[in-house]
Structure formats: structure tokens, C-alpha cells
Amino acid sequence: MIFWIIVGLVAALSYAVQFVEGWGEVLIPPNAVHSVGRLRMAHSSVMIFGVVVNAFLGALSAACSPPDRGEASGRGAGFLGFWILQFALLGGVLGVLYGEARAIPFFELPVWANGFLLAGWLFAMGSVIGAADSREDEYVRGVFPWAAVAFLSGLGILAGESAVQFLALPQDFAIRWIVAFQSGLFHLLLIPLGLGATQYIMRYRLPHGVWNRWWQGLLALLMAGSGVLAGREFFELEPLPPALTLPSFVLSSIYFGLLLLLTAGFALALRNAMEERLEPPPWMSRSMIWFTAGWAALAVYGVQRFTILLGPDFVTSVQFTDWVVGHHHLILMLGLGAWSFGLLDELWPELRRCERWRMPLLADLHLILTLGGGWAMVMSLFVAGWAQSGLARAMAPWSEVVGQSGPFWMVRLVSGSAIALGQVFLLLNIIATRDRTLPELRKPRSETPVDPDDLTRDLLDAESEGLLR
Amino acid sequence: MNALGKLLFLLLVFLLQAGIALLLWDGDTRRLERTRAVVRSEAVLRDILFWEKPTRVLPDDPMAPLEFFDLIERDYPAAFARHFDIPTTEGLAGVYVEARDLGRSVYVREGCFHCHTTHVRPDTADVDRWGPPSRLRPVDVRRAGVPLLGLRRVGPDLANEAGRRSNDWQAAHLFRPQSILKGSVMPGYPWLFEQVDGRTEPTREGLALIVFLQSLEGGAP
Numbered sequence: 001m002i003f004w005i006i007v008g009l010v011a012a013l014s015y016a017v018q019f020v021e022g023w024g025e026v027l028i029p030p031n032a033v034h035s036v037g038r039l040r041m042a043h044s045s046v047m048i049f050g051v052v053v054n055a056f057l058g059a060l061s062a063a064c065s066p067p068d069r070g071e072a073s074g075r076g077a078g079f080l081g082f083w084i085l086q087f088a089l090l091g092g093v094l095g096v097l098y099g100e101a102r103a104i105p106f107f108e109l110p111v112w113a114n115g116f117l118l119a120g121w122l123f124a125m126g127s128v129i130g131a132a133d134s135r136e137d138e139y140v141r142g143v144f145p146w147a148a149v150a151f152l153s154g155l156g157i158l159a160g161e162s163a164v165q166f167l168a169l170p171q172d173f174a175i176r177w178i179v180a181f182q183s184g185l186f187h188l189l190l191i192p193l194g195l196g197a198t199q200y201i202m203r204y205r206l207p208h209g210v211w212n213r214w215w216q217g218l219l220a221l222l223m224a225g226s227g228v229l230a231g232r233e234f235f236e237l238e239p240l241p242p243a244l245t246l247p248s249f250v251l252s253s254i255y256f257g258l259l260l261l262l263t264a265g266f267a268l269a270l271r272n273a274m275e276e277r278l279e280p281p282p283w284m285s286r287s288m289i290w291f292t293a294g295w296a297a298l299a300v301y302g303v304q305r306f307t308i309l310l311g312p313d314f315v316t317s318v319q320f321t322d323w324v325v326g327h328h329h330l331i332l333m334l335g336l337g338a339w340s341f342g343l344l345d346e347l348w349p350e351l352r353r354c355e356r357w358r359m360p361l362l363a364d365l366h367l368i369l370t371l372g373g374g375w376a377m378v379m380s381l382f383v384a385g386w387a388q389s390g391l392a393r394a395m396a397p398w399s400e401v402v403g404q405s406g407p408f409w410m411v412r413l414v415s416g417s418a419i420a421l422g423q424v425f426l427l428l429n430i431i432a433t434r435d436r437t438l439p440e441l442r443k444p445r446s447e448t449p450v451d452p453d454d455l456t457r458d459l460l461d462a463e464s465e466g467l468l469r
Numbered sequence: 470m471n472a473l474g475k476l477l478f479l480l481l482v483f484l485l486q487a488g489i490a491l492l493l494w495d496g497d498t499r500r501l502e503r504t505r506a507v508v509r510s511e512a513v514l515r516d517i518l519f520w521e522k523p524t525r526v527l528p529d530d531p532m533a534p535l536e537f538f539d540l541i542e543r544d545y546p547a548a549f550a551r552h553f554d555i556p557t558t559e560g561l562a563g564v565y566v567e568a569r570d571l572g573r574s575v576y577v578r579e580g581c582f583h584c585h586t587t588h589v590r591p592d593t594a595d596v597d598r599w600g601p602p603s604r605l606r607p608v609d610v611r612r613a614g615v616p617l618l619g620l621r622r623v624g625p626d627l628a629n630e631a632g633r634r635s636n637d638w639q640a641a642h643l644f645r646p647q648s649i650l651k652g653s654v655m656p657g658y659p660w661l662f663e664q665v666d667g668r669t670e671p672t673r674e675g676l677a678l679i680v681f682l683q684s685l686e687g688g689a690p
Contacts, residue, residue, distance in 0.1 A: 019623075019654050032660045037580020103577040103617050164615060175616040316593040320586050320622045388622070393594045398625055402654060405623075 001058065001340070002427055004050025007093070009420040011043040016413045020406070033097045041096045041108040049089045049109075049117070052332065055340035057082075057124050060147045062347060064132040074130020081123030088116035102165075111165050118158045125151040153189035160185070286367055290342030293371050297334035301327070317393070322405065323385025326378045334374045341370065344426075349433055358432035362425040369422030376415035384408035533565045534631050536683040544636045545670060552673035565680070572681025573614055573689070575674045579658065586619030586626045587689040600629035603688035617689040624655055630685040639679045640671055 015036045028034055061078055092109035095101075100110040109117075128151070132144045164174045304327060318324065345363065349356055357363045384405050391401045541549045549555070553564050576582065589595045591602035619626075634642075641648060644662050646655040661675035671679060 018656060030657050030659055035579060035658070036656045037583055038578075040583050041580050099578045101578050101580065103582055103615050108580070171616045175618065178615075316590060316595070319590065320588075320619065320626075322621060324621050392598065392622075395594075395598060399650070399652065402623065403652065 001051055001054040001344070002423070002430060004046050004054065004089075005423050006427070008043050008046035008051060009416070009423060011039045011046065013413070013416055013420060015039040015043070016409070016416055019409050020413055032099065038097050038099070038101070041101050042093045045089070045093055045096065045107075045109050047332065049085070049092075052336050052340060053085070055343060056150070056336075057085075057128075059340075059343045059347065060128050060150075061124075061131065062351070064128050064144065064147065074127035074133075076127075077123045077130060078127030081120045081125075081127055084116055084123060085120035088113050088120055091116075107161055114158065114162050114165065118155075118162065121151070121154055121158060125155070150189050153185045156185045157189065286363060287342045287345045289367060289371075290338050290345055294335050294338035294342065297330055297338065301331045301335060304330075317389045318385050321385035321388040321392075322381045322408065323389070326381030326385060329374070329381060330378045334371070334378060337374070338371065341367070341426075348430060352433055354433055357429050359429050362429040362432075366422045366426045366429070369418045369425070373415040373418035373422065377412050377419070380408045380411035380415065533562075534683050534686075536632055536636055537565055537568075537680055540636045540676065540679060540683075544640075545676060548665070548670040549676055552676060568677045568680040569684050570614075571674065572677035572679070572684075573617075575661070575678045576681055576689075577614070577617070582617050582619045584621070584623035584655070586622055587628045587685060588618045589626060589628045589688075595626070599626040601687060603628045627682065627685050628688045631683050632686075636679055636683070639682055640675070643671075643675065643678065644669065 014034065018036050032038070089109075092113035095110040095113070096108055101108045102111055128144075128147050132147075160178075163169070164178060345357075345367075387404055387408070388401055391404060541555070553568060555561065555564055588603045589599045589601065596602055638649065640662075642650070642655075643658050645657045645659070646653040647657075658675075661672055661678060662669050663672050664670075
């Protein structure tokens, strides 16, 4: 994940620099591999498959493994799945840079990568099923349904991609398939992954009631349904037919109400979970900020989706402007990205048997730079979109439309640099926290609550370190 | 006091609704303003946008734009003959389709569709600026490739690019956009050109991309 973050950000900054008055040409002469279009495709593929998918697969794998980190079924499948996915992505990105791209936004990887991604996905799925099978307890039963829904949706997306590529479908049907079907499946893939991951972090201690899996399932389904309709409306050729207007409005109204309810429920649940885990409970821990920020992004995203379905005027205003790019960054970077970092924030010190990060200040700076830079970037893209839309509709000369976008692109470059700096801090902290020889950072065993799972883990650790003689 | 509160609440809701209605309203007045703006702006006049472009029927199936014949007969005959096999007039249709499809793959490969759309949405202000609305065709994806709608417009829409500019303009613009349009943010594509006898000429892929751009009418093929 960290490797791909660095690769993705280097690609993004390289093409952002080229946008601002051709600065890129000063640093590196124009060449095919370094061109804006190819770097742009490499960036989105890396961020989706390399960062978000890896983060969630890693988290699910850890979540469903036995608590003693011992042998679990499906480890071989997990190993294979991991390396197939990484090599397919690496090969795919190199393929894009050397001119093998295809034209579906966000799935620009070469056609041959599809089969490998599908295989890697299946192996990863097998490993999580195997791991969960080795650990039959209530906690896994809470996380696993989400993993299953997410895996099946991912399978649907990859299979759909292959179908569009290899079957002799007509173009007009293919675009409807890509836009509507995948928009729906994406929600069924990503939202359950996020929900499963947050449950894992909170150790399945979240109180039932508002925050239970049936409500969450309903939310995910409604999101998928409204995703299909909004995707169709937004990218489609014509406004929704009248027969679909009312259902889409009703569906997104219910979805919107549920989202607000669940966001409030989530905040309360986080608070309760923290009270159970820590004494005294922090007013707001760093991982809570990450997860709350992710939910806030999801809420803003939901409001936008609702607005899309309100009227075709909004759609036609923002369509084909920077607003679209802001919309994608909002959900992928500030929603799913924040959840991924929240997972990492909780998981990494624990996996290294440390009580906390080696350098908490760097962890704080990582949070501030990523969220601050992320929101600045997304807002600049939204405002740029509105400005472009207004100027285009007023029939301003195109040079003026592009010229007026310049300051927003500069904000994006600066905020992107801030995000990149944040990731450098994260990398440094990861390397530092990995150092297990620092005795002061070892988890104080005496303060660990007596829990059969933790006891087993400690015993196994002690055995492996030769302390039990 | 309670009644006053309810009244204020209703007023607020009414104002909110009126605001939304005003925002969404797209009546005749705004249409008129838009038409006037078209005349004031540098956009191509509507008559030209909707002008039916001249084509020549090739011996086989497709209708090629006149720019294709300019390209092979006047602009870059030597380069075209070097890179494409044109045995007889009978084979011209095949060469046109070959060049256009190769150009499409170059367009995809270079990620052009990230900054240029090839889709004019019907019943919107897009039509005034970019010309006739696009329609997706029920053609085979395996033969024609996945559809190219585009994502956003950093550069202009290219759905009706055919015949708007000459082949020379396209070539110079692809080589170095800033030499044609001062302040353009589009990157140059010098790797689509080669030096032949002291002249800079498009490569096979460069020629194909120009043919593809000159074939865009009503959306991407």
C-alpha cells in the first residue's frame, strides 16, 4: 500500500506540474512515458488497485485470521493472491506507460491484466474464507458478511469488464453496462469493505440498534440502487426517462435519510467503543478522526448524489468539468482513503507489538496534511467545476474557461504536495515503528486485559522468543 | 410565539423552495441570453456547427472526410505512402479504416480522453458550443472498441472535430500546441513525428491520429 501510494503520488505530481504553465518540460523533456495522459492513467489505476484494494484486503486478512496469528487455512491462496495482484498491477501500469492502455476511465489497464486481476481476486477471496473458517467466533461472523458481499461485487465488476472486452456487445449497451452496473457494484464493493473494516477496528463492540448490520446492509443496497440510477443519469446520453425519475427520487431520499441517521449513529458508536477499550476514553483519538472524516466524506458524497437526482440542470452543469474529478477524489481519497489510513493507524503498531507509533508527532502530521490537503484539493476541484460550468454556459471563449481554471489547478498542486509530504512522514513512521528492538515501545503485557485471545498470543510470542523454558 | 415560529419556518421552507426553483429554472429568457452570448463569444457560429461536412464515398463501404484525401494527396503524400500500403484506389477504403482505427488506439493510448470528451449531450447548452448532439451507435465493441465518452473537458469537446481544422493545423498543434495556441496547457506529442530529409513529418501513428481526429463526427467511431 505504501509503495503504491508513493508511486501514485509521484505520477500525480508529475502531471500536475506539467499542467501549471508547462513546468514539467523544464524538469524533464517531453517524452511518451512521462506524458500527462499516460501518467494520469497510471495514477488512477495505482490508487484504486494498489492503495485502496491492498489496504482493505490486508485489513480483512488480518481481521479474519486467528487471534494468535498462527496457521490459518488459505494462507497459500492469500500469498498467491497477493503476489498475482501486485505483479498484475505492476505489469499493467508499466503497460499503460509504454502505450497499452484501453479506454474505460479508471480501468485503463491493458486487457491482459483483467484475467490476472480476476485470478488474484479469487485467491484473495479464498484466503479470507479459509482464514475465517479457522476462526469461528462472533467477531468474525460480524465482519465476514461484509467481506463476502465486497468480494462478490468485485468479482462482478471484473467479470463485467471482461465481458465488455471479449463479447461482441453493441457499444451503446456496453456503456450502459459499464456506467450503471458498475456504479452499483462499486457501492456494494467499497461501502461494505469500509463498514467491515470499521467493525474490525472497533473489535465488534459497537452497540446494536441504529448501528446494526441490517441497517447497514439496507444502506449499501440503497446506495447501489441509487448508484445505478445516478450513474445512468450522470454519464448517460440523455436524462432519465420519466418512468425512472420518481423511483430514483424516492430511492435516494430514503438513502439520504438513512445516511444521516447512520452517520450520527456511527459517531455515538465510536464514542461507546472507545469507552469500552480505553480508560479514560479519549475525547477523540486519531483513528476516530480518520473514521469520522471518512464518514463525513461519505455524507457529503451522499448529498451530492441526492442533488444529481434532483434535476437534470445540475447534472448538465457539472458534467464534464473538474467537479467530476472532485467527486471521485472525495469518495476514493477522503472516504475510502481515510478509512484505509484509520486501519493502518490502528493496525501497524499492534502488528509490530508496539503500544503506539514510534513518532506520534509524525502520525499527527500525516493526518493533518492528508485530510487538510485532501479537502483543499476536493474543494478546489468542485469550485473549479462550477467556475468552468458557469463560464462554458455563458459561452465564454474556451481559452478563458481554461485560463480561469489555472489558480484552482495551482491549489491542487500545492494540496497534492502536502498530501505527498504526509505520506513521506507515514513511511518514516512505519520504518521507525517497525523497529522492535526499542524496549520502551514494547506493549506493556501487564496492562493487557485478561482475554483468552490475547493470552494465547502472548504465550505464543513468548514461546517463539525463547522465553518459555 | 409558537405560531410565529411555525410561520417563520414555513416562510423559510418557501424561500428555500423558491431558491431551488429559481436555480433549476431554464426558461426562454435564459435561452435568449445564451443565444446572444453565442454571437458575442468566439465560438463557431451555429450554422457552421451544424454544417453538413463534405465527404467522398470510397469504393468500398465508408464515407471518408475530404481531409483524408487532402492528407494522402496534398499534405503528406510521401509520409502516407511510406507508412501505409496504398496499392490501388480499390484498397483506399481499407487503408482509411486501418488508419482511423489505429488513430483511435493512439488516442486511447495517450489518454486523450481524460482531457477531451467526444460526446455532446442533447438538450443542453453543449449543443450551442460543440455542435450536433452525439448518439451512441449499436456497433460491435469488439470491432470498434469500448465507447469513448470522456470524463471532463480541460480541452474542447472533439465530437464534431472532423473538418473544423486543416490537417496541417492538427499536425502542428499535436507537435507543439503552444505554437498554435498561446497559453495552451496541452502537452506536445513530438514522439508522433519524425525527421525526414530535414522536414518534420508525422509518423505512421501521427498520421493515423490525424485521420482519426478528422473522422470525428457526432461522437467517436
